[in-house]
Amino acid sequence: MAGRREGLLTREKGQSLQVSRIIIAVMIGVLLGCVFALLSPRGFFSSNRYIHSRPIGISDLQIESSACESSERLNALKSDILSVTEKNSELKKQIKSLTEKLRLSEQGKGHAQQQFVMLGEKHKAGPFGTVKGLRTNPTVIPDESVNPRLAKILEKVAISKELIVALANSNVKAMLEVWFSNIKRAGIPNYLVVALDDNIEEFCKSNDVPFYRRDPNEGIDTIAKTGGNHAVSALKFRILREFLQLGYSVLLSDVDIVYLQNPFDYLYRDSDVESMSDGHSNATAYGYNDVFDEPAMGWARYAHTMRIWVYNSGFFYIRPTLPSIELLDRVADRLSHDSKSWDQAVFNEELFFPSRPGKDGLHAAKRTMDIYLFMNSKVLFKTVRKDARLKKLKPVIVHVNYHPDKFARMKAVVDFYVNGKQDALEHFPDGSE
Structure with missing residues (x-):
């Protein structure tokens, strides 16, 4: 056990x-x-x-802790950056808005400034009869890079950013002399000849006439040197564009015009285009209600139409606005594709025809000049010379546009209005023979 x-x-x-x-x-x-x-x-x-x-210690714990804190701070910074970016975007919009206001304030005059206010704010309609719409578009920002050489010339010639401009080749040399001689006599300093060939360039130099010779252009130069009145007239729409892009208002003038007073004293400057009329009376120049009669329609046989005689494309004042430049582009484009078209007809169609299906009309403001101040030769020879009261009026210009014997009638106009020969106009027929 x-x-x-x-x-x-x-x-x-x-x-x-x-x-x-x-x-x-x-x-x-x-x-x-x-x-x-x-x-x-x-x-x-x-x-x-x-x-x-490496041995672990307290610093490692601090690193892990700071890593967590850094992550939180990074998220906070991202949030701050996003907020600042949004604020920056808003500031940019405000700066852009202020810049636009400043630009319009510097460039606009009268109606242009009011238009910006109207566009920038909504307004209630005032009492009956007090509401006035605005008609003046603001001018474009001048771009001297378009043609630095022309810009320097215009800086010397123009007054208040406006001047008279005429295109001329050797075919119209005689009329050109009458043209600039009377401009000088009327004391008009701001005018310029666009010389289309060497002969006119030398002619202007010898007569102390301000001129501008364009840079060579093969296609355009052929028309400029050899073209007739209509060909040269069509060319002006393309050339005028540069003047407007540089920020200048132009009083475009044919050379078959006699200047008796300074036209700049009689302009309104409240529209994109201010033009003389081919009309020979108040009704034809400023518009009238024309009734078309078609008996086959019975009760509805009478149709009312609004009529106005065309603007003269050989004498008009055009401001440097977007609608004005669009007008020149439209006319120049159509004429380049259809050499048979008459430039004056195209000019009026683009200016007056409204928007319609398949076509946007030009939204440009226009004004018709006083037909007794800016007088065409039909008004003078058919009406004025036969009326004792009207003969006492002194027009600003007389445009010999209705008659082929231009040079003779231009000299007669000078004799009548400048030299005081009361019978200087009498031997001419009303129309052409």
Whole structure:
């Protein structure tokens, strides 16, 4: 019994010793694991050798903490940047708006400034009879890069950014002399001849006449040097564009015109185009209601039509506005594709025909000049010279547009209005022979 009891005790001691060894081994493993964890927090297989070999400390905890804080700060900065960007965008819009207002304020005069106010704000209609719409478009921003050489010439010649311009080649040399001689006599300093050939250039130089000779252009130069009145007249729409782009208002003039007063003293400047009329009376020049009769329609036989005689494309004042430039582009484009078209007809069609299906009309303001101040030769020879009261009026200009014997009639106009010869106009027929 005693031996069996000792055996049991020995066995129990061995088992307890084995358990103790296991516990000790586990504890050693845990301790080693903790040590390794402290020495290498990112493990033995990390790709970052620097972190793997560096012992962990308080700085690592601070880095992790600051990384979290940096992430939050980055998000906050992104939010701030987004907010600033939005504010910057708003500021840009405001600056652009202010710049536009400043531009219009500097360039606009009278109606142009009022128009910007009207467009920028909505207004209630005033009492009956007090409402006035605006008609004057703002001028374009001058662009001297279009033609620096012409810009320098205009800077010397123009007054208040406006001048008279005429195109001339050797075919109209005699009339050109009468033209500029009377301009000088009337004391008009701001005028310019676009010389289309060498002969006219030398003629202008010898007579102390301001001129501009265009740079060579093969297609245009052929028309300019050899073309007749209609060909040269069509060319002017293309040339005029540069004057407008440079910011100048132009009083375009044919050379069959006698100047008796300074036309700039009689312009309204409230429209894109201000033109003399081919009309010979108040009705034909300013418009009338013409009744068309078609008896086959019975009760509806009478149809009312609105009529106006065309503007003369040989004498008109044009302001440097977008509608004005669009008008020149339209006319020049049509004439370049149809050489048989008459430039004056195309000029009026583009200016007056309204928008319609398949076609956008030109939105340009226009004014008809006083027919007794800006007088065509039909008014003079058919009406004025036969009326004692009208003969006492002194027109601003007389345009010999209705008669082919232009030079003779121009000299007669000078004799009558300048030299005082009361019978100077009498021997001419009303029309052409």
